[in-house]
Amino acid sequence: MKFGTKAIHAGVEPDPATGAIMTPIYQTSTYVQDGVGNHKGYQYSRTQNPTRHALEKNIAAIENGKFGACFGSGLAAIDCLIKMLNPGDEVVSTNDLYGGTYRLFSTIFAKYGIKFHFVGMGDIAEIKKHINEKTKLIWVETPTNPMMNIIDIKGIAQISKEAGAILCVDNTFATPYLQNPLDLGADVVMHSATKFLGGHSDVVMGALVTSNETIAKEIYRIQNSYGAITAPMDCFLVLRGIKTLHLRVQRHCENGEKVARFLVAHPKIDKVYWPGFEDHPNHEVAKNQMRGFGGMLSFTLKGNKLEDALLLVSKVKIFALAESLGGVESLIGHPATMTHGSIPKEERDKTGIVDSLIRLSVGVEDAEDLLSDLTLALA
Numbered sequence: 001m002k003f004g005t006k007a008i009h010a011g012v013e014p015d016p017a018t019g020a021i022m023t024p025i026y027q028t029s030t031y032v033q034d035g036v037g038n039h040k041g042y043q044y045s046r047t048q049n050p051t052r053h054a055l056e057k058n059i060a061a062i063e064n065g066k067f068g069a070c071f072g073s074g075l076a077a078i079d080c081l082i083k084m085l086n087p088g089d090e091v092v093s094t095n096d097l098y099g100g101t102y103r104l105f106s107t108i109f110a111k112y113g114i115k116f117h118f119v120g121m122g123d124i125a126e127i128k129k130h131i132n133e134k135t136k137l138i139w140v141e142t143p144t145n146p147m148m149n150i151i152d153i154k155g156i157a158q159i160s161k162e163a164g165a166i167l168c169v170d171n172t173f174a175t176p177y178l179q180n181p182l183d184l185g186a187d188v189v190m191h192s193a194t195k196f197l198g199g200h201s202d203v204v205m206g207a208l209v210t211s212n213e214t215i216a217k218e219i220y221r222i223q224n225s226y227g228a229i230t231a232p233m234d235c236f237l238v239l240r241g242i243k244t245l246h247l248r249v250q251r252h253c254e255n256g257e258k259v260a261r262f263l264v265a266h267p268k269i270d271k272v273y274w275p276g277f278e279d280h281p282n283h284e285v286a287k288n289q290m291r292g293f294g295g296m297l298s299f300t301l302k303g304n305k306l307e308d309a310l311l312l313v314s315k316v317k318i319f320a321l322a323e324s325l326g327g328v329e330s331l332i333g334h335p336a337t338m339t340h341g342s343i344p345k346e347e348r349d350k351t352g353i354v355d356s357l358i359r360l361s362v363g364v365e366d367a368e369d370l371l372s373d374l375t376l377a378l379a
């Protein structure tokens, strides 16, 4: 099956009780058993719920994986994966990553004795330097947030296999429509379903997908043991969101390209970070592993002044000043004070998150309106 067909149909069947074409919101905590041990596959909703089950199958299918698991947030999904590790284990992680992931790794899990190495993953040799017999997980985010660096998933899969480590890719930015890390050799894919999968800025959710049965068993065991599950209503919303994922992402890509080309030609703009540009340092890798370049981009202003950046984000009218991304509406953000405020300034400057850096999540509105909004605000 092709992507759009899977997005709409995978994991979803007419409700056996009524024929309802949409998966019902099974708002129930427990399930009546016919006799002791004689149930219909569901016993308690922390362990499993039919609405969540449909969504987990659907997300697994669009990532070309076998097993899916959904959580109360993207960070709860990451938390589950890290809980597969033991004290003393080491993780090699992308250095330019989602601020909340950095905070989870460095302030929560570090104190449980897990060691994190944050490295620039553009250079494979640099990654190899941090690999040793204790390395159990390689954590990759690509495109990275907010610098839009592209990391070669296939290249890193090679290293992780040699090291006997699990490779997990945070695929939130790319979406399964543009990139499937499992096909490129990753063991696990992670999503903040809050973003493009949900797509309508009305839900917070996370997901993990794998085809490895041993890893899947651990994920389900931890999901059930820690209980960071997601609610049936939210599963219904994300199931509905995914039905239009391919259509939305097509438009995000078209609008993203128009905005990127507009900004790069504007006299007040210094740099534009968007992997679709031929002079983007990782453009070739992006072309090889992605089917499009998406609607996420960031840029800096000439002069690199904090006050100019704050003025610009206050002047736009259609772009809403907000954290998050991936919804139908366009958002604008200032990483240094918003999403990446928890990363120390010297770390931020090293990775390019300078004072005038602005990030856009280009939505699916009419591109002409987005361009005129930016034109007026920049003036």
Ligand SMILES: *Cc1c(COP(=O)(O)O)cnc(C)c1O
Binding pocket: 073, 074, 075, 076, 098, 100, 101, 141, 145, 170, 172, 173, 191, 192, 193, 194, 195, 204, 205, 206
């Ligand atoms: C938002 C986000 C997360 C965290 O997900 P939540 O749903 O907010 O917990 C992780 N990674 C990336 C790339 C994100 O954009």
